[in-house]
Amino acid sequence: MRDFALHRPASVSAATAAFAGTDGEAAYLAGGHTLIPAMKSRLRMPDALVDLTGLGLSGISRDGDRLWIGATTRHADVATGATAIPGLACLAAGIGDAQVRNRGTLGGSLANNDPAADYPAAALALDAVIETDRGSHTADDFFQGMFTTALAESEIITRVGFAIPQQSSYAKFRHPASRYAMVGVYVARHAGGWRVAVTGAGPGVFRWTDAEAALNAGTDTAGLVLAADDLNSDIHASAEYRAHLCGVMLKQALATLA
Numbered sequence: 330m331r332d333f334a335l336h337r338p339a340s341v342s343a344a345t346a347a348f349a350g351t352d353g354e355a356a357y358l359a360g361g362h363t364l365i366p367a368m369k370s371r372l373r374m375p376d377a378l379v380d381l382t383g384l385g386l387s388g389i390s391r392d393g394d395r396l397w398i399g400a401t402t403r404h405a406d407v408a409t410g411a412t413a414i415p416g417l418a419c420l421a422a423g424i425g426d427a428q429v430r431n432r433g434t435l436g437g438s439l440a441n442n443d444p445a446a447d448y449p450a451a452a453l454a455l456d457a458v459i460e461t462d463r464g465s466h467t468a469d470d471f472f473q474g475m476f477t478t479a480l481a482e483s484e485i486i487t488r489v490g491f492a493i494p495q496q497s498s499y500a501k502f503r504h505p506a507s508r509y510a511m512v513g514v515y516v517a518r519h520a521g522g523w524r525v526a527v528t529g530a531g532p533g534v535f536r537w538t539d540a541e542a543a544l545n546a547g548t549d550t551a552g553l554v555l556a557a558d559d560l561n562s563d564i565h566a567s568a569e570y571r572a573h574l575c576g577v578m579l580k581q582a583l584a585t586l587a
């Protein structure tokens with residue numbers, strides 16, 4: 330790691346000002362569980378870090394049919410506090426290990442948009458609204474492929490509003506070391522119909538529209554398998570294996586609907 334400046338602003342406007350005032354590259358720091366390893370391996374070498382954890386962006390509250398979670402809310406707090414959406418609480422409880430859950434944040438995970446991360450699947454299936462210092466994004470528009478989102482440079486996620494479903498559940502086949510999703514499927518039944526999102530299988534999170542159509546029509550999903558063509562193939566699993574896992578995780582998620 331090389332030397333860098335550290336800013337600890339107390340407001341969102343001070344954070345964006347510190348970012349804009351950096352001579353060179355600035356980066357926001359939340360839980361640091363993606364950014365710091367990237368800096369240690371010199372994949373990222375920012376000149377300044379702007380810490381977001383003092384901005385008052387943590388906490389969970391319900392407002393009507395949405396559960397709002399602050400961007401710097403840690404995974405461990407979502408696991409215990411997102412009681413209005415048990416599927417989301419269970420998802421948070423299954424992220425990484427205790428250390429990761431006690432440092433990592435919802436906003437950091439969504440901003441990073443790792444193709445194997447868990448929260449993006451929940452955000453898509455729970456029709457989330459991602460609020461920032463400049464406005465808001467729907468989850469359908471937010472995720473734009475591997476490590477890419479609709480966030481503009483220096484835009485800060487402030488909070489995320491998840492639509493509270495009638496039922497939802499997440500099933501993941503985890504990588505045995507990191508516990509990232511080899512494949513994860515989040516299913517949610519809303520008054521307006523089902524939403525099904527898949528993470529880990531492809532280059533980015535996506536909605537499984539065939540599964541949504543089958544569930545909305547009340548037809549059997551047992552034979553549903555995704556085409557392997559656009560899925561990831563790497564040292565951990567072939568695209569065909571991931572396609573098979575999608576069907577298995579869909580079945581498991583439906584069997585454990587809360």
Ligand SMILES: Cc1cc2nc3c(=O)[nH]c(=O)nc-3n(C[C@H](O)[C@H](O)[C@H](O)COP(=O)(O)OP(=O)(O)OC[C@H]3O[C@@H](n4cnc5c(N)ncnc54)[C@H](O)[C@@H]3O)c2cc1C
Nearest residue numbers: 359360361362363364425433434436437446447486508509
């Ligand atoms: C060993 C290990 C295991 C893990 N296992 C899992 C797992 O099973 N499932 C899973 O989903 N994840 C897993 N993770 C990732 C973990 O959840 C990270 O915490 C998360 O991806 C990033 O969140 P963070 O708060 O640490 O963000 P940081 O590392 O601080 O930041 C990540 C990126 O997001 C930006 N950023 C952060 N907050 C904001 C914001 N509010 N607005 C705009 N930009 C922002 C930063 O500038 C940076 O570019 C694992 C990580 C580790 C190290």
